[in-house]
Amino acid sequence: MIPTTDSIAYTNARNGLASLLDRVSKNSEIVIINRRNKPDVALISKEELDSLLETVYLLRSPANARELFKAIDESKQMDDATVEPQSVEDLCEDLGIVRE
Structure with missing residues (x-):
């Protein structure tokens, strides 16, 4: 399953960090945090990251x-x-x- 992706401004992410973390973890979402004049960052649950890394590992051969x-x-x-x-x-x- 491909997780849904949403984006949010850095200030909004900071102000609602606890609920954002809960949402990402609960719904297996990936949230892009947009930062002014800096590269955007993706917020992803550890479970989703582990899954992606395992897939990359298995497919590299x-x-x-x-x-x-x-x-x-x-x-x-x-x-x-x-x-x-x-x-x-x-x-x-x-x-x-x-x-x-």
Whole structure:
């Protein structure tokens, strides 16, 4: 799922920081904080960041990327009723991915 993205002025973000942090964390949102004469900054929950970093890590190897996309294609072709839930650890083992 792609998180929604919103933007907010720095002053408004500062004034409502607690509620902004709650919103980002609760809704898996990414909020862009606009700053005058400085680069904008993205506010993202740790959970979302961890997920993005894990995805980048898994896809940086062409072999892993091919296997992951192959698995996605295969899963799309399967009947949803026959798909058994699988843990991340089991999936990595099946795909030959070594997690650090």
